[in-house]
Amino acid sequence: MANIKKGSEEAVASGAEVLEKFEKESRTRNFDAKSLVKIVYVLCFLFTVYHLAYASGVRFMQMVNIKHHAIHVGLVLVLGFAMYPAFKKSSRTRIAWYDWACIALSACMPVYVFARYNVFISTGFQPSVLDIVVGSILILLVLECSRRISGPALSILSLIFIIYGIFGRYFPGVFMHRGYTWERVVQCLTIGTEGIYGSTVKVSATYIVLFIIFGEVMNKCGMGKFFNDIANSLAGSTKGGPAKVAVLASGFLGSINGSAVANVVTTGTFTIPLMKKTGYSKEFAGAVEATASVGGQLLPPIMGAAAFVMAETLGVQYPVIIKAAVIPALIYYLGIIIQVQLRASRDNLVGIPKDQLPKAGQVMREQGHLLIPIVFLLYMLIFSGKTVIVSAFWTIAVTIVVAQLRPISRMSLKDICDAFVAGAKSTISVAIACACVGIIVGVCGLTGFALNVASTIISIGQSSIFLTLIFTMITCMILGMGLPSIPAYLITATIAAPALIQLGVPDIAAHMFCFYFAMFANLTPPVALASFAAAGLSGGSPMKTGVVSVKLALAGFIVPYMFVYNQQLMLDNVTLFTGIQVVITACVGVFLIAVAAEGFLFTKVNWIFRVAAFVAALLMIDSGIVTDAVGLALFAAVLAYQYLKSKRHSTPAAV
Structure with a gap:
């Protein structure tokens, strides 16, 4: 037993190292000073409590969107500058003076919005000189914080869009526009609800944060273990069983947590060694874990919160998204399972002996109550008539209560607080990416860039739907490189989806098409974060693992074309x-x-x-x-x- 426990601890430690290597968002500070540890812990806890209180519908917490968004962005910036060092060589044990300056400025941003809100309303959101100065500082803070947390790519892309907004008159062809002053660009991006405080931050401050908290609470009470145990009991003894276990467990967990790389590390630390032991190659074992983890974000009911973001973006009800997504997602997983089975048959790979696996009945008796929150969530979303925000709040509350029913899932007060803190920390990377994407979306709205891109894609495709799909796919995969799933979808939905819609593709099919290929950027070299993380666990070649991942996900690359040409696959009419x-x-x-x-x-x-x-x-x-x-x-x-x-x-x- 001691050896098993030691092996489990070593696997978790190895997973943490891989996560930090391939997911920049995990490279946080480890403070020497206990006071700083406590301060960050309390701030994260308060961050979660604030968002839960806002979601609960308590009257005194209700406020106009821009104020709520300003608080959300301000807290994210404060925590981002506190937790993430500026450079690789910067201290990871203390906060530098310039970080304190950024923290102070970040804390002032929501205060300024509250103080100036009535003036904004009375002047029709016309900015003063001070508004432009403060707005300029906010843009710089968002760009810098995004650079620290997610890497330079998104910040550079946002900066290019800002330059495009100012110097549009010098751009060629359809991309030329009259150009706007710095003051007009800042007004668009920081005053009102079109830029940083706009729709992208709205989904972060309402849906994403709540479902990340929900995922962390579920993880704390043992949902990951439950998924792994039930998958083992169902498929572990079949031919090539460990690979099928990886597919099932990663799919279930990925739908909730919404992070492909984190999902690879969470389940892969246990499934990848079993696959290798059974006889699968290092690259194939890593690829199975990567493709299954990425697919979790395509799998209802939660889709890593994408279902709710897509519903908000399209202005449709949540059940519409779920109905459209369920068959394509199951077909994607069916493709992986069939390839796993064929590989196992070809190489005569056996499963795990049944006497070494948990029994399904016993797993359900001991841990099956953890399904209650998911069932409750579906009931709230589909039948209760409540909003997504209220449904998420009550589901989190029910999860905490249900976890207390059995000793195996019971959480102490500290466990609950730790889950809240983990939820806040996990939200930071996605939230700051959404704020940075708000810059791109704001400039697109100001300049009409998205429509120009759509026209260009259509003209290159010569009005052919198939060629337009190809160019849209390439655009989505480039834009999705290295980004969290929701920001990647928001960018592709803004820039690429209009091209398909102009050619008559239904809105939901166009958005789902873009979402699929934004997700697959995590699998395809040269920037295949999920595949590279899985290779880090398996010991295989990262590039070879990426190539095998594409091969395993081949059905997933074709499924989006299937539901564009045949909307009946999305159960439409x-x-x-x-x-x-x-x-x-x-x-x-x-x-x-x-x-x-x-x-x-x-x-x-x-x-x-x-x-x-x-x-x-x-x-x-x-x-x-x-x-x-x-x-x-x-x-x-x-x-x-x-x-x-x-x-x-x-x-x-x-x-």
């Missing part, structure tokens, strides 16, 4: 019969993609039949009767040939 037909053809298509990728079905598949399988899968994208018939015919041919071939190889030669 579909009958039961048609829905079943669409799902069956999609599943057959995913199966064929897996066969083409792995080169195995009963026995080794030669390159001719691999190409045939892939062509048949592509034919399933369009739901037409002719294409489905041809695709199914090719599927039958590949299946029959491979089956007969395997029988011939297994038949002993006559004497």
Whole structure:
């Protein structure tokens, strides 16, 4: 038992090192002074309490959006400058004088908004000289804090957009605009609700923070262990069982926590060694964990809070997003599971002996009560008529109560406080990224840049939906590199989605298409953070792991095209019969993609039949009767040939 505990501790320590290496947001200070530790702890706790109080609907906590957003951004900036050093060589045990200056300025920002709000209203948000000075400082603070936490990419991109807003008259072609003064740009970005205090911070200050807190509370009461245990009990003993366990556990957990890299580290520290022990290669083991972790953000009901952000952005109800997302997400995971099964069959990999695995009944008896908060959340969101914010607040409260029902999940007061603090710390990176994205969104609104990009993408695609989808996919993957999932979606939804919508793609399909490929930027080299983190745990080559991850997620790269061409896959205006037909053809298509990728079905598949399988899968994208018939015919041919071939190889030669 001591050895198991020691091994578990070593795995967790290794995971923490990998997380810090590949997720810049984890490189926080470790203060020497106990007073600083306590101050940051208290600030994080108060950050969470404030947002919970605001979400509860208590009358005295209600305020206009810009004030709430200003408090949210101010607290995030204060904590960001306190926790994150300016440079790699900066001290990680104390706060430098310039950090204290940034903290003081950050704390003044919400105070200034409160003090000037009535003046803003009375003057129609016309800025004074002081407003421009304070607004300029706010922009610099957001850019610098984002650089420290998320790296330079997003800050540089935001700075480029600011330059574009000022010097637009010097840009060529469709990107040229009349240009705006620095004062007008600052007014747009810092006064009112169009820029930093706009829609991107709204989703951070309302939805994202609450669901991150919910995820941390669930994690503290043992939800990660529950997902791992139930996945082991269901799939651990099957052929290639540890890989299937990784897929199931990472998918469940990823839907809640919303961070692909953190999800890789949380589940991968245990699943990757088991996969390697079973016989999977280092790269394949890492790739399975990476693809499953990224896919968690595509999986309802929570989708890492993306479901609620998308609902807010599109102005639709939450159930609409869930209905649209569920089949594509399940098909994505089906593709991974099939490839795992085919690889295990090809290499004769066995599962874990049943006597070494937990029993499903016992797991449900001891930990099954942890499903109650998720069921309660779905009830609140779909049937109660309550807002997402109120539903999230009461779900967090129910989670804390339900956790006390069994000793295995029971939390002390300190555990609850620690979960609140962890929630605040996890929110900082996403919130500051949303504030920085607000700069991009604000400039796009001021200059019409998004419409210009849409026109350019359409013109390059020559008004062809397929070519426009290709260019949109590339744009989304570039913009999504190295960003948290929600900010990546917000940027791509602002810049790339309008191109698809202009060509007649339904809004929800266009936004979901952009979201999928913004997520897949975590898998695809050269900036494949989830794949590289998984390689850090498996000991495999980061680039090879990224390549294998793309191969494993191949179905996921095709699924967005399937639901753009066939909205019935998103259960939009579909009958039961048609829905079943669409799902069956999609599943057959995913199966064929897996066969083409792995080169195995009963026995080794030669390159001719691999190409045939892939062509048949592509034919399933369009739901037409002719294409489905041809695709199914090719599927039958590949299946029959491979089956007969395997029988011939297994038949002993006559004497």
